[in-house]
Amino acid sequence: MTWTRRHLLDVEDFTSADLDLILDRAQQLAERPSGARPGPDSLPGHRVALLFAEPSTRTRLSFEIAARNLGAETFVLDPPASSMVKGETLADTARNLGAMGFGSLVIRHRRWGAPWVTARHFPGSVINAGDGAHAHPTQALLDLLTLRRALKADSLTGRKVVIVGDLLHSRVARSNIWTLTADGADVAVCGPAGLLRGFDVVARRLPGRLFVTDDLSAALAGADAVMALRIQRERMSGAALSVGEYVGRYRIDEARMALAGPAARFLHPGPINEGVEVTREVATGPRSLVLEQVRNGVPIRMAVLALLAATTRQEKRDESSERR
Amino acid sequence: MTWTRRHLLDVEDFTSADLDLILDRAQQLAERPSGARPGPDSLPGHRVALLFAEPSTRTRLSFEIAARNLGAETFVLDPPASSMVKGETLADTARNLGAMGFGSLVIRHRRWGAPWVTARHFPGSVINAGDGAHAHPTQALLDLLTLRRALKADSLTGRKVVIVGDLLHSRVARSNIWTLTADGADVAVCGPAGLLRGFDVVARRLPGRLFVTDDLSAALAGADAVMALRIQRERMSGAALSVGEYVGRYRIDEARMALAGPAARFLHPGPINEGVEVTREVATGPRSLVLEQVRNGVPIRMAVLALLAATTRQEKRDESSERR
Amino acid sequence: MTWTRRHLLDVEDFTSADLDLILDRAQQLAERPSGARPGPDSLPGHRVALLFAEPSTRTRLSFEIAARNLGAETFVLDPPASSMVKGETLADTARNLGAMGFGSLVIRHRRWGAPWVTARHFPGSVINAGDGAHAHPTQALLDLLTLRRALKADSLTGRKVVIVGDLLHSRVARSNIWTLTADGADVAVCGPAGLLRGFDVVARRLPGRLFVTDDLSAALAGADAVMALRIQRERMSGAALSVGEYVGRYRIDEARMALAGPAARFLHPGPINEGVEVTREVATGPRSLVLEQVRNGVPIRMAVLALLAATTRQEKRDESSERR
Numbered sequence: 001m002t003w004t005r006r007h008l009l010d011v012e013d014f015t016s017a018d019l020d021l022i023l024d025r026a027q028q029l030a031e032r033p034s035g036a037r038p039g040p041d042s043l044p045g046h047r048v049a050l051l052f053a054e055p056s057t058r059t060r061l062s063f064e065i066a067a068r069n070l071g072a073e074t075f076v077l078d079p080p081a082s083s084m085v086k087g088e089t090l091a092d093t094a095r096n097l098g099a100m101g102f103g104s105l106v107i108r109h110r111r112w113g114a115p116w117v118t119a120r121h122f123p124g125s126v127i128n129a130g131d132g133a134h135a136h137p138t139q140a141l142l143d144l145l146t147l148r149r150a151l152k153a154d155s156l157t158g159r160k161v162v163i164v165g166d167l168l169h170s171r172v173a174r175s176n177i178w179t180l181t182a183d184g185a186d187v188a189v190c191g192p193a194g195l196l197r198g199f200d201v202v203a204r205r206l207p208g209r210l211f212v213t214d215d216l217s218a219a220l221a222g223a224d225a226v227m228a229l230r231i232q233r234e235r236m237s238g239a240a241l242s243v244g245e246y247v248g249r250y251r252i253d254e255a256r257m258a259l260a261g262p263a264a265r266f267l268h269p270g271p272i273n274e275g276v277e278v279t280r281e282v283a284t285g286p287r288s289l290v291l292e293q294v295r296n297g298v299p300i301r302m303a304v305l306a307l308l309a310a311t312t313r314q315e316k317r318d319e320s321s322e323r324r
Numbered sequence: 325m326t327w328t329r330r331h332l333l334d335v336e337d338f339t340s341a342d343l344d345l346i347l348d349r350a351q352q353l354a355e356r357p358s359g360a361r362p363g364p365d366s367l368p369g370h371r372v373a374l375l376f377a378e379p380s381t382r383t384r385l386s387f388e389i390a391a392r393n394l395g396a397e398t399f400v401l402d403p404p405a406s407s408m409v410k411g412e413t414l415a416d417t418a419r420n421l422g423a424m425g426f427g428s429l430v431i432r433h434r435r436w437g438a439p440w441v442t443a444r445h446f447p448g449s450v451i452n453a454g455d456g457a458h459a460h461p462t463q464a465l466l467d468l469l470t471l472r473r474a475l476k477a478d479s480l481t482g483r484k485v486v487i488v489g490d491l492l493h494s495r496v497a498r499s500n501i502w503t504l505t506a507d508g509a510d511v512a513v514c515g516p517a518g519l520l521r522g523f524d525v526v527a528r529r530l531p532g533r534l535f536v537t538d539d540l541s542a543a544l545a546g547a548d549a550v551m552a553l554r555i556q557r558e559r560m561s562g563a564a565l566s567v568g569e570y571v572g573r574y575r576i577d578e579a580r581m582a583l584a585g586p587a588a589r590f591l592h593p594g595p596i597n598e599g600v601e602v603t604r605e606v607a608t609g610p611r612s613l614v615l616e617q618v619r620n621g622v623p624i625r626m627a628v629l630a631l632l633a634a635t636t637r638q639e640k641r642d643e644s645s646e647r648r
Numbered sequence: 649m650t651w652t653r654r655h656l657l658d659v660e661d662f663t664s665a666d667l668d669l670i671l672d673r674a675q676q677l678a679e680r681p682s683g684a685r686p687g688p689d690s691l692p693g694h695r696v697a698l699l700f701a702e703p704s705t706r707t708r709l710s711f712e713i714a715a716r717n718l719g720a721e722t723f724v725l726d727p728p729a730s731s732m733v734k735g736e737t738l739a740d741t742a743r744n745l746g747a748m749g750f751g752s753l754v755i756r757h758r759r760w761g762a763p764w765v766t767a768r769h770f771p772g773s774v775i776n777a778g779d780g781a782h783a784h785p786t787q788a789l790l791d792l793l794t795l796r797r798a799l800k801a802d803s804l805t806g807r808k809v810v811i812v813g814d815l816l817h818s819r820v821a822r823s824n825i826w827t828l829t830a831d832g833a834d835v836a837v838c839g840p841a842g843l844l845r846g847f848d849v850v851a852r853r854l855p856g857r858l859f860v861t862d863d864l865s866a867a868l869a870g871a872d873a874v875m876a877l878r879i880q881r882e883r884m885s886g887a888a889l890s891v892g893e894y895v896g897r898y899r900i901d902e903a904r905m906a907l908a909g910p911a912a913r914f915l916h917p918g919p920i921n922e923g924v925e926v927t928r929e930v931a932t933g934p935r936s937l938v939l940e941q942v943r944n945g946v947p948i949r950m951a952v953l954a955l956l957a958a959t960t961r962q963e964k965r966d967e968s969s970e971r972r
Contacts, residue, residue, distance in 0.1 A: 076400075425946070
């Protein structure tokens with residue numbers, strides 16, 4: 001199997017072979033000695049634009065480290081001080097960055113679908129670093145790498161993962177559902193009914209693989225991993241219950257983790273509202289994979305940048321041989 | 325002819341020999357293989373400060389890419405979070421950056437003349453990246469390079485360029501007038517009379533070379549290139565006509581481009597207000613040089629940084645040989 | 649004497665041997681030819697995070713230059729656009745940066761003590777770049793280096809330094825008191841009584857070394873150096889006098905400098921409010937060391953980064969040999 005995608009916009013159609021290819025590459029990159037420049041994946045002179053129209057230091061830093069580890073050059077576009085974002089369309093921005101010789105464009109945007117618009121006008125690779133509540137592909141990939149490594153497994157076949165919290169506003173959940181099930185896991189999404197709206201439709205596309213429930217105890221039974229999502233007070237209106245009630249019914253604590261398998265692990269995409277969706281005890285305890293998730297973000301993004309750049313370079317080679 | 329300027333503040337006094345020198349150097353730099361470090365122009369260890377007190381991602385990125393292409397180190401000064409801008413005078417900022425060993429200072433400032441103040445206190449080279457509505461030298465140089473390359477000409481002698489739009493607020497126009505006429509072109513500036521104020525004075529300094537008119541059809545006749553300028557609703561009060569009326573009388577569309585020469589090209593310094601000063605059809609069509617302008621910004625800024633740094637280094641050599 | 653600290657949080661307990669070690673290293677780094685990579689202090693692949701939750705371009709740039717001079721990689725965390733700062737605790741931020749492989753974390757924070765909290769959760773070195781009105785260690789170190797070099801002395805034994813201005817809000821003064829007296833100097837702090845609150849307590853810990861007075865003439869008598877601190881109108885309510893009255897009684901001008909020793913030098917941590925706490929004549933005149941302070945900031949921060957990183961690396965070596 002070879003990699004032929006030019007952009008990473010979504011993971012909805014990823015096969016288990018796609019996942020193996022990225023994760024194996026990331027695993028190799030994670031194991032190389034720190035400071036070493038990777039030979040074949042090296043991207044000297046490759047320019048990476050980081051356009052974060054929504055705040056996110058962690059994801060931006062992770063991409064920036066990944067790109068520089070590959071020998072690429074990173075340029076941070078500051079959106080509040082950016083005529084590209086204010087005065088131009090995304091299409092113009094994408095074309096201008098292309099004209100300046102950028103090879104990769106990492107974009108986070110409040111608007112669902114913004115990376116697709118960008119990709120239509122950008123001559124290099126576009127990587128979706130989160131669009132609205134829609135998709136966050138690299139987060140799903142790093143979560144999968146984290147789970148495979150923690151469970152010492154080549155795939156998640158026969159495993160069960162519970163995602164609990166504000167599903168409604170979560171691009172992390174929406175991307176994880178596809179990668180986790182494609183890798184063989186059963187997934188349960190759980191929370192107050194008002195925060196699960198729309199997931200019944202997704203469940204119909206994944207029969208017997210995706211379960212939607214507001215009953216946390218049922219969801220947790222036999223789970224290998226529990227992923228909690230951030231709860232934001234200002235987004236709880238759709239939940240028809242208060243934050244206090246949420247805490248009482250859904251906060252992940254040691255007692256609830258005990259309902260899952262004895263070796264069940266805890267994940268969270270961050271930033272964590274400690275004491276709301278999870279107790280500090282669980283978030284920083286021995287079951288927690290939170291720092292492993294952060295750690296694995298770098299090799300995943302290195303693998304993605306390297307694979308996509310290889311496609312673009314191959315396309316250019318094909319074009320120039322066609323011309324002859 | 326050798327280059328002896330230390331700063332690039334304005335292009336008002338540039339001769340055709342000055343222009344040839346910069347543009348030839350830029351042309352050489354544009355043609356070198358991507359990723360290659362330019363030998364004699366290389367600036368390792370040279371520190372470039374980017375002080376953009378007005379928003380501009382595109383120009384800042386272009387300078388940043390140019391400086392890094394030369395092997396220099398770039399430092400972005402963030403003005404909103406900058407005590408240098410808020411609490412200090414520009415003179416203090418310039419002296420402090422000098423003490424930190426910066427060799428080049430690229431400055432954009434809302435205040436007309438700010439780069440001159442800065443240059444008086446900075447020991448290296450100051451490059452004006454746009455001061456108020458006054459000057460934008462590197463934009464004028466990249467526009468000239470774009471036109472020469474598109475017209476496959478060594479100079480613009482005998483050519484005609486029309487600049488249309490909000491001339492009143494345009495530093496791009498004010499710089500282009502000098503470089504275009506110095507390179508041999510005739511220039512017509514065109515727009516509602518209220519947005520042409522002051523240009524009659526400039527025209528008297530360029531008799532038979534600069535034409536000021538509110539009649540677009542007359543201006544366009546026989547033009548080799550049409551440059552549209554951004555129209556901003558909030559600046560139209562001086563125009564004594566509405567944006568709607570502006571569109572009716574001055575928006576560049578295919579029909580109006582047809583009034584110019586059959587091979588006439590379209591330029592715009594960006595960001596474009598599509599549908600206002602130009603139709604999308606023209607802006608992204610085959611006559612458009614907009615992306616070529618963005619592309620040529622990088623080698624122009626490389627040439628400027630390299631030429632100015634060479635002067636500073638020569639001055640230092642002269643000083644140390646005088647001391648002996 | 650060898651260096652065993654992992655963090656630079658405060659200078660309150662620094663001995664004269666500590667100061668010699670840092671300043672000698674900084675002196676060596678200052679004297680190396682520009683552009684040269686320092687052999688043993690080199691930090692290739694070392695990641696430095698710059699987290700400035702309060703505005704400061706000058707200090708941030710100085711650290712950024714210092715880190716890059718050592719071959720380290722710098723990453724600027726933008727706090728307004730930073731979920732790390734808004735949505736997370738400092739502890740979470742520190743742990744996440746550790747997981748991303750950062751070796752050094754330079755932090756400026758409005759909150760007194762923030763660097764200590766950070767250090768408890770960060771696996772590398774934390775450097776306090778200013779916390780509230782509490783401490784600013786590298787500023788005190790660069791001030792000491794500047795004074796030693798200007799006075800051509802190996803220590804400040806027998807010297808007298810006057811610090812005048814808004815002591816109440818000054819982390820610079822609070823750090824300088826410890827380093828100056830540890831290096832042998834007598835220190836007088838001077839200003840309106842309301843801006844000296846709390847310094848009597850410190851004076852009791854430094855008997856015969858620290859003098860607190862509102863009488864500027866008495867303070868200046870025989871001083872080798874005068875350091876003025878920034879006066880901010882909005883902070884003068886505690887002073888029980890107006891800015892105009894402050895200027896009349898405390899502004900440093902040539903006449904007042906003449907009350908100090910004939911060769912007395914002037915320092916200021918910047919940014920300067922020219923005409924308020926000091927006249928332009930003194931600030932930019934031959935007695936002024938203001939630009940020397942800026943210049944010496946770079947080698948001081950190089951020395952600090954290199955010494956702390958060496959400790960971390962030694963700890964890792966010790967851990968891995970214990971494991972065997």
